[in-house]
Amino acid sequence: MENQYVPLRFRKVHGRFVPGNAVRFLRDGREAFPPMLEAIAQARRQVLLEMYWFGSDAVGRRFTEELLRARQRGVEVAVIYDSVGSIGADQAMFTELQAAGAHVLEYNPVAPWRRKVRVSFSRLSRRDHRKILVVDGNVGFTGGINLASQWAPLEEGGEGWRDDMMRIEGRAVNGLSHCFHRAWRRHSLPRLLHLHAAQPVAASGERLLPVRILGERYFRHRHEIARDYVSRVYAAKKSVYIANSYFVPDGTVRRALMRAASRGVDVRVIVPAHSDVEAVKYAGRAQYQRLLEAGVRIYEWQEGMFHAKTAAIDSQWCTTGTFNFDYMSLRNNLEVNASVLDEELATEVVASFREDLKSSHEVELKNVVARSLSDRLIENTFYRLRKFL
Numbered sequence: 001m002e003n004q005y006v007p008l009r010f011r012k013v014h015g016r017f018v019p020g021n022a023v024r025f026l027r028d029g030r031e032a033f034p035p036m037l038e039a040i041a042q043a044r045r046q047v048l049l050e051m052y053w054f055g056s057d058a059v060g061r062r063f064t065e066e067l068l069r070a071r072q073r074g075v076e077v078a079v080i081y082d083s084v085g086s087i088g089a090d091q092a093m094f095t096e097l098q099a100a101g102a103h104v105l106e107y108n109p110v111a112p113w114r115r116k117v118r119v120s121f122s123r124l125s126r127r128d129h130r131k132i133l134v135v136d137g138n139v140g141f142t143g144g145i146n147l148a149s150q151w152a153p154l155e156e157g158g159e160g161w162r163d164d165m166m167r168i169e170g171r172a173v174n175g176l177s178h179c180f181h182r183a184w185r186r187h188s189l190p191r192l193l194h195l196h197a198a199q200p201v202a203a204s205g206e207r208l209l210p211v212r213i214l215g216e217r218y219f220r221h222r223h224e225i226a227r228d229y230v231s232r233v234y235a236a237k238k239s240v241y242i243a244n245s246y247f248v249p250d251g252t253v254r255r256a257l258m259r260a261a262s263r264g265v266d267v268r269v270i271v272p273a274h275s276d277v278e279a280v281k282y283a284g285r286a287q288y289q290r291l292l293e294a295g296v297r298i299y300e301w302q303e304g305m306f307h308a309k310t311a312a313i314d315s316q317w318c319t320t321g322t323f324n325f326d327y328m329s330l331r332n333n334l335e336v337n338a339s340v341l342d343e344e345l346a347t348e349v350v351a352s353f354r355e356d357l358k359s360s361h362e363v364e365l366k367n368v369v370a371r372s373l374s375d376r377l378i379e380n381t382f383y384r385l386r387k388f389l
Contacts, residue, residue, distance in 0.1 A: 004263055006234045007252075013231045017210035017341050021170030022200050025320075025348055029151035029158065032143070032165040033059065039135040039167075040066040046076040046193050048180045050132040052085035052322070055148035056093045058157065063147050064093055068100050077102035078192055080183055082128040083109040085146070103190055107183070128183060129322050129333040130215075131165075132176050137195025140173035141165055142213075142338050143320045144245070144309045151307075162356065163307040164243075164320045166338050168211055173197040175213025179336050182215075209342045214321070215335070225323045225337050226330055229311070230256045236313050239266040241353045243308040246324040247271045247284045248386050253325055254287060261295030270356055272307075273300035279382045280326060285368075286376075286383035292365040299360035306356075309337075310349060317341055318349040327387045 026032040040047055040063070047070050054060055067077050079097060081089070083106050094104050107128040133141040143165030145151050152158025168176070174197050184192060202208050214225045233240055233256040240260055247269060249257070261267040269291075275281040288298060310320040321337025323329050340346070 018172040026165040048134040053146035054081040056090035140176040172211035179215040258294035283382040286379035318346040
């Protein structure tokens with residue numbers, strides 16, 4: 001359908017990519033945690049850590065110990081953790097960091113009596129869902145992986161949650177630093193060093209890639225990630241592969257996926273069969289029939305929790321980060337994604353996606369149509385409550 005209607009705001013893919021970055025795609029905590037810990041161990045001037053879920057389990061303690069060692073070397077350490085995401089964490093861990101001279105911010109506390117803050121539902125519903133680590137302004141990490149044992153490998157006593165991360169070295173890291181500093185400046189906190197990334201020197205055989213950091217925040221940049229996603233789906237020619245842990249797309253995203261499938265694009269989505277937030281899973285299933293009838297193929301991951309937020313389009317563009325296709329990411333949360341325009345890296349992401357398909361079951365339209373009235377009622381109820389999930 002060459003003349004298929006495209007809304008005006010999605011007719012052009014906007015955004016400036018920053019060239020010259022070394023990028024590594026990291027699959028699961030097994031591949032992500034070691035280079036993250038190594039980066040902190042090598043820090044000389046500053047460590048910025050912004051984390052939705054900073055647990056006080058074995059993984060969280062390992063990172064805390066590395067941050068404490070960085071402070072002993074005189075490195076500036078600043079940590080933002082989300083009050084809801086880290087609600088089960090031991091506050092003594094953060095107190096220990098502060099005692100060592102680290103700056104720590106609890107984002108939008110759910111126990112506001114700890115501080116003199118104005119309490120409102122809208123304020124408490126705004127969460128910092130980002131996962132960012134920036135070291136010395138030059139090396140940055142972002143993706144869906146939190147600092148908790150759920151992401152540690154099974155053989156190390158973790159739960160082996162499936163997820164992705166990117167390691168970026170180069171001037172695009174300034175975008176991650178900018179996200180952190182904007183969140184930090186909204187509070188009455190000590191001023192931090194503003195370090196700027198240098199152009200990396202490519203190792204033998206290493207390619208330097210164009211990267212764009214997209215940071216969802218409030219007001220003017222509220223829909224930055226979603227707008228970029230949808231524009232690229234409308235521009236897709238061959239394939240749209242999306243892995244998303246909390247998939248409850250709004251009408252704008254849903255229409256873009258359906259129209260892409262109707263014009264012959266291979267549109268596939270992987271979601272968890274067993275979610276840590278079952279209500280979101282049911283809300284997402286309420287939309288299966290419309291998507292499947294339009295030609296979108298949906299797969300449910302069968303092995304534990306699937307937490308990735310990664311996509312690849314036409315094996316040319318890829319992204320990973322914290323952004324989910326749900327109401328909270330679209331409307332309320334602070335989010336961040338890193339996008340890369342490179343065929344080789346996008347092909348690597350596609351290969352990872354296809355590997356995930358092996359552990360997933362495809363959802364068939366006939367089974368969705370035949371589901372029971374009680375299932376439909378549960379799904380539609382949670383879909384109507386999606387703004388609160």
